[in-house]
Amino acid sequence: MMYVEERSETPLSLGEEKNMVTQLLLVNITIFMLLFFTEIVYGIEGNPPARFKVDVLSHVLLPSTIDGLLKNPWTLFTTMFTxxxxxxxxxxxxxxxxxxxMLQNHAGRQRILPLYLLSGLVGAVCYLLGMQFIPAFHALQPAATMTGASASIMALAIGATVVAPNYRLLPNxxxxxxxxxxIxxxxxIGSHxxxxxxxxxxxxxxxxxxTGFLYMQQWKKGNDLGLGFNKFIFKITHLFHPKSHLHVVK
Structure with a gap:
């Protein structure tokens, strides 16, 4: 049984319910705004910036040590949205x-979330390994954390390029x-x-x-590495939908 989606080349739109890129943007921006206003409240109450980092950020950003990860294992995922x-x-x-x-228009929206999450997780593991085994990073460990969606965005960039390397964004x-x-x-990389x-x-x-390179290379060969994940999400989000409304092809 295979779940089928209708795909069209639609621009980024807040009104497009099937636009996974828009949904990821909204999640990231919403979390940032919540943290921003929480930090303001901390400041109004007279707390130093370090207090906000200890009380809040330390529980959502990926730490640089294995001990820190064991205390907050969920940071493997929360850090890619923070x-x-x-x-x-x-x-x-x-x-x-x-x-x-770009990737959504050429490969479909069902490639976006699995690749975003998988590459973010792989990036987090690579970050932790680098902090443990690259000697030059050891001195930076006490203050280091992995922040943001950079690893996931790198995967989307490479993935989109694998799918359509010679595509022209502007015809002229x-x-x-x-x-x-x-570019x-x-x-x-230069800024980092x-x-x-x-x-x-x-x-x-x-x-x-x-991750982005291998994921989309496999997709081009007909191997959708995110198929199982998408089926699971489909079933969860349609748990209470009438079966006649499911768009399913055997």
Whole structure:
């Protein structure tokens, strides 16, 4: 039995209920706003910024140590939706909209969420391994955390490029899509290298990018690695729907 979706090349739209990219944008922005206003409340009550980091951020951002992970194992997932600065969420959401919409238009919305979650998880594992086994990172461990959706966005960027490397975003602009991805890679990796703490996220970016590459390569060969996940989500979200309303093909 296979679940079928209707796919069309639709732009990013807040009114499109089947637009998974829009839903991811809303989740990320909503979480950022909740954290932002919580930090304001902490400040109004006279708490120092460090108190907010200890009480709140430390429970949603991925720590750099295995001991820290064992205390808050859910941070493997929450960290990919959590941004702690305005510039980080702004840049990440712009790239998410760009690459996510591109991939969604060419491969369907059911590729977006499984790839986002899987690459975010792989990126988190690569980050932890890097912090444990790269000697240059050891001195940065006490203050280091993995923040944001960068690994997932890297996967969407590479994945979209695998699917349609020569696609032209603008018909009158003779620039293939892989050039835009290359610019993104240079800017993104460069900004992390120039930041002393950000450089520790490079293993996560590499892990996310490799996940996007392998995931979409397999999809092009007819192997949908997210099929089981999508079937599970479909059943959960349609648990109370009449069976006649399910769009199912045997």
């Amino acid at each position: 941004h702690d600065s305005f510039w980080m969420i702004t840049s990440n959401m712009i790239w998410l909209a760009c690459f996510g919409t 602009l003779p620039i293939p899509f892989w050039i835009i991805t290359l 993104f890679l240079i800017v993104n 290298v120039m930041n002393n703490q950000g450089i520790t996220n490079l293993p996560a970016l590499i892990g996310g990018g490799l």
